[in-house]
Amino acid sequence: MNPKKQQILNAAYDLFINKGYNSSSIQDILDGAKVSKGTFYNYFGSKSECLMAIMESIGSEIRQRRMAAAVGMSANDPEVLAEQLYIRIKLNLEKNLFALYESIFYSQDPELKSFSVKQYSLEMEWISSRIVDVFGKEAAPYALENAAFVHGYVQQLIHLWRLVSVDNLPADKLSSFVIRRLQATIALQIAAKDTFFGNLKLPLAASADDVTLEELAPLLEQYAQKLKDQDNIKQLAQFLAAELAAETPRKALIESVLTTLANDNRIESELSIMIEQIWKHLADIA
Amino acid sequence: MNPKKQQILNAAYDLFINKGYNSSSIQDILDGAKVSKGTFYNYFGSKSECLMAIMESIGSEIRQRRMAAAVGMSANDPEVLAEQLYIRIKLNLEKNLFALYESIFYSQDPELKSFSVKQYSLEMEWISSRIVDVFGKEAAPYALENAAFVHGYVQQLIHLWRLVSVDNLPADKLSSFVIRRLQATIALQIAAKDTFFGNLKLPLAASADDVTLEELAPLLEQYAQKLKDQDNIKQLAQFLAAELAAETPRKALIESVLTTLANDNRIESELSIMIEQIWKHLADIA
DNA sequence: AATAAAAATAGACTAACGGTATAAAGGTGA
DNA sequence: TCACCTTTATACCGTTAGTCTATTTTTATT
Numbered sequence: 001m002n003p004k005k006q007q008i009l010n011a012a013y014d015l016f017i018n019k020g021y022n023s024s025s026i027q028d029i030l031d032g033a034k035v036s037k038g039t040f041y042n043y044f045g046s047k048s049e050c051l052m053a054i055m056e057s058i059g060s061e062i063r064q065r066r067m068a069a070a071v072g073m074s075a076n077d078p079e080v081l082a083e084q085l086y087i088r089i090k091l092n093l094e095k096n097l098f099a100l101y102e103s104i105f106y107s108q109d110p111e112l113k114s115f116s117v118k119q120y121s122l123e124m125e126w127i128s129s130r131i132v133d134v135f136g137k138e139a140a141p142y143a144l145e146n147a148a149f150v151h152g153y154v155q156q157l158i159h160l161w162r163l164v165s166v167d168n169l170p171a172d173k174l175s176s177f178v179i180r181r182l183q184a185t186i187a188l189q190i191a192a193k194d195t196f197f198g199n200l201k202l203p204l205a206a207s208a209d210d211v212t213l214e215e216l217a218p219l220l221e222q223y224a225q226k227l228k229d230q231d232n233i234k235q236l237a238q239f240l241a242a243e244l245a246a247e248t249p250r251k252a253l254i255e256s257v258l259t260t261l262a263n264d265n266r267i268e269s270e271l272s273i274m275i276e277q278i279w280k281h282l283a284d285i286a
Numbered sequence: 287m288n289p290k291k292q293q294i295l296n297a298a299y300d301l302f303i304n305k306g307y308n309s310s311s312i313q314d315i316l317d318g319a320k321v322s323k324g325t326f327y328n329y330f331g332s333k334s335e336c337l338m339a340i341m342e343s344i345g346s347e348i349r350q351r352r353m354a355a356a357v358g359m360s361a362n363d364p365e366v367l368a369e370q371l372y373i374r375i376k377l378n379l380e381k382n383l384f385a386l387y388e389s390i391f392y393s394q395d396p397e398l399k400s401f402s403v404k405q406y407s408l409e410m411e412w413i414s415s416r417i418v419d420v421f422g423k424e425a426a427p428y429a430l431e432n433a434a435f436v437h438g439y440v441q442q443l444i445h446l447w448r449l450v451s452v453d454n455l456p457a458d459k460l461s462s463f464v465i466r467r468l469q470a471t472i473a474l475q476i477a478a479k480d481t482f483f484g485n486l487k488l489p490l491a492a493s494a495d496d497v498t499l500e501e502l503a504p505l506l507e508q509y510a511q512k513l514k515d516q517d518n519i520k521q522l523a524q525f526l527a528a529e530l531a532a533e534t535p536r537k538a539l540i541e542s543v544l545t546t547l548a549n550d551n552r553i554e555s556e557l558s559i560m561i562e563q564i565w566k567h568l569a570d571i572a
Numbered sequence: 573a574a575t576a577a578a579a580a581t582a583g584a585c586t587a588a589c590g591g592t593a594t595a596a597a598g599g600t601g602a
Numbered sequence: 603t604c605a606c607c608t609t610t611a612t613a614c615c616g617t618t619a620g621t622c623t624a625t626t627t628t629t630a631t632t
Contacts, residue, residue, distance in 0.1 A: 004580080004581095019394070020394045022308065022394065023394040025617075025618060025619080026618080026619060026620080027617085027618080027619095035581080035582095036581055036582040036583065037581090037582075037583070037620085037621095038580075038581050038582055038583075038622095038623095039580070039581055039582080041620075041621080042579085042580060042581075043580095046619080046620075047619070047620090102388055102391065105388065108305065108306040108308065108309040117449065120445070120449075121449060124446065144446065144450070145443065145446075147442075147446075148439060148442035148443050148445075148446050149435075149438075149439050149442070149467075151438075151442050152435075152437075152438025152439045152440075152441050152442035152443075153434060153435050153438045153439065154438075155438050155441075155442075156433075156434035156435070156437050156438035156441075157431065157434050157438075157482060159406070159434075160410065160430065160431075160433075160434050160483070160488075161483075163403065163406075163407060163488055163489065164430070164483060164486040164487060164488055164489070165486055173482070174482065177480070177482045180480060181435075181471060181475065181480070184471060184474045184475070184478070184480075185467060185470060185471040185474070188470045188471070188474070189467065189470070192470070194463070194466060194467070194470075196443060196459065196460065196463045197446070197447075197450060200450040200451055201450060202446075202449055202450055203449065203450070290608090290609080311588080311589065311590080312589080312590060312591080313588085313589085313590095321609080321610085322609070322610045322611060322612090323591085323592095323610090323611085323612085324593095324594095324608090324609065324610060324611075324612095325608080325609055325610075327591075327592080328608075328609080332590080332591080333590070333591090
């Protein structure tokens with residue numbers, strides 16, 4: 001990453017989380033990053049594009065940490081889900097991201113708007129799929145609405161905590177509490193067959209789930225080629241691409257490389273999404 | 287209400303819900319209301335003050351409709367709660383208020399910020415107290431966190447609905463669904479004694495609940511005196527104030543007047559809050 | 573090493589914003 | 603007629619996001 005660009009991102013990041021997005025002017029960013037306006041607009045087409053780059057990198061960090069938390073654990077362990085939930089809460093708290101998320105969720109800027117819808121959909125889709133992991137296939141028809149349950153409950157409990165207490169939010173207690181409530185309610189819901197969304201699915205879910213490992217291999221290869229030769233990640237990604245395309249992919253090797261990648265915090269957004277998809281489809285490999 | 291002021295409010299209202307608060311300029315409002323800048327600043331000290339006036343009147347309308355929905359029904363009927371929940375959802379949908387709420391919830395403007403915190407607290411406090419109405423005193427320690435449950439769940443289901451379906455949101459089905467899920471989960475929660483907030487309460491709860499009927503009477507009288515003589519509401523409010531201050535208040539009469547007031551859609555915010563408090567304390571009267 | 577092409581940079585500039593100030597015009601009741 | 607208040611129009615201020623252009627720096631090529 002270009003150092004000037006990184007300077008700008010760092011300064012914008014600090015300002016956005018401390019002063020809020022709308023209240024931070026481009027001039028503030030320029031002063032903070034000690035660059036001029038021309039430099040800023042050389043790297044970002046607009047203020048909102050700068051914000052999106054920041055959000056993208058945060059999303060990437062969350063995906064990466066969540067993968068790291070799941071490595072070597074069984075997918076149906078509710079405590080792993082609670083831990084993964086906790087990862088986002090803690091990161092959001094540490095970096096004061098709530099205002100940031102919400103200020104763009106209801107933005108009028110159409111680019112920001114569609115970006116945030118995509119981010120939101122990804123998160124809901126992720127929670128849904130983890131709910132199916134934990135509670136089994138019979139929970140699938142109820143997964144999406146319970147993702148809403150989890151996400152909404154967490155959000156409101158955080159809001160309320162700030163009004164009722166001056167102490168730091170016990171994020172670990174919060175996430176395990178919500179998962180406990182989820183376990184209690186989802187069992188009853190399945191028994192009662194009480195559904196709101198019915199068969200409705202998120203539009204992106206279909207397309208994202210349909211990507212097979214065979215299709216992923218060339219995409220991964222394509223991504224790897226853009227990296228510099230001396231980058232370790234390039235080697236790993238290219239090996240992974242070749243192995244996925246092979247007649248008989250060696251599962252243990254793939255798992256090993258994935259684990260290494262899941263613990264590398266330099267992973268970019270595009271790659272982290274692919275890694276997650278491979279991980280998801282790992283069971284398909286004999 | 288002054289016609290010019292009403293003109294401004296109407297124009298601002300239309301703009302805020304269609305273009306959003308931040309994207310609507312004062313000039314837009316002036317053009318829409320066909321008034322000059324001087325007139326605007328004669329009635330509102332700032333753009334945010336104008337927004338707050340709009341939010342206030344919406345809040346008043348919701349309180350009034352919710353009271354009307356509860357008149358003559360028993361307070362512990364879950365279907366009444368579902369109906370009252372539906373009232374807000376429907377109004378928010380009709381008037382496209384979600385963007386408005388969220389755009390001010392995370393505002394940097396300190397006045398707007400504290401205003402929205404107050405509005406939010408009032409809503410959570412209201413849901414909490416209704417939960418105690420419906421599920422009894424044993425639900426009290428869990429009321430606040432289940433208010434978070436209800437509010438957050440509703441919010442997320444609405445968000446998601448817009449992503450998964452092009453149809454109109456079935457707001458009635460949504461509210462009764464959430465109340466059903468609440469009934470299911472809260473029983474289990476009480477049995478398991480699983481609490482997150484514990485004894486923590488919203489700070490304003492204590493002060494608002496402590497207002498007695500005796501203290502309310504002079505406040506009501508004070509409010510009534512500001513009204514015009516020919517206003518029917520003045521007569522009703524003054525009668526109510528006198529009756530509350532009487533040695534032996536006649537419950538049936540008070541209830542009758544409250545019912546009349548609850549169905550009058552001209553009621554202002556300040557009065558509607560008082561009416562709600564009287565209604566809440568009605569059981570105290572012999 | 574010299575030079576040409578390309579990329580990065582600084583900063584002046586624009587239009588629009590929220591909000592203030594002021595002077596003139598209009599309306600109302602005594 | 604007069605005093606008083608509301609409304610209007612408009613000029614003005616500081617600040618905003620974004621554009622444009624001239625200059626400097628970097629890179630590639632010979």
